[in-house]
Amino acid sequence: MIDTAPEYIFFTAQTFYEKKANKIENIIVKQVNILPQVNFCYFFEYESFLNIFKAKSFEPVFKVINFTDKVNYANFNEKHGKIEYCDLLLKRI
Numbered sequence: 093m094i095d096t097a098p099e100y101i102f103f104t105a106q107t108f109y110e111k112k113a114n115k116i117e118n119i120i121v122k123q124v125n126i127l128p129q130v131n132f133c134y135f136f137e138y139e140s141f142l143n144i145f146k147a148k149s150f151e152p153v154f155k156v157i158n159f160t161d162k163v164n165y166a167n168f169n170e171k172h173g174k175i176e177y178c179d180l181l182l183k184r185i
Contacts, residue, residue, distance in 0.1 A: 101150065103180045105158050107165075108138040110173040119172065135175065150182040 109119070119135040142152065158179045165175040 097184070099184050100153075101145070101182045103178075103182075105160065105177060106180060107133060107135045107163075107175060107177055108141065108155075108180075109135055109168075109175045111137045111139055121168075135172070138176075145182050149185050151185050153181040153183045155180045 118137070118140075121133045121135060123131040123133060138155075156179050158177050161177070163177045165177075168175055
């Protein structure tokens with residue numbers, strides 16, 4: 093995707109957390125409250141995620157909270173710090 097030379101890349105409804113609370117760069121969460129369906133959600137450490145794109149000459153235009161769903165991360169906050177369900181727009185510089 094990055095090597096196709098897009099001017100913008102938009103990520104929507106992505107979960108980010110702060111590395112200062114947890115040294116892991118990516119977390120995979122299993123959602124089981126809607127059995128028999130099981131969903132997996134990927135959490136990314138924001139700075140590590142952003143650095144991948146900065147290395148390819150992208151910079152953030154905006155990062156805003158996505159309010160389309162009422163996502164509750166209360167059971168993760170102590171272990172993983174600030175967790176945000178966000179939209180992120182990157183622009184090639």
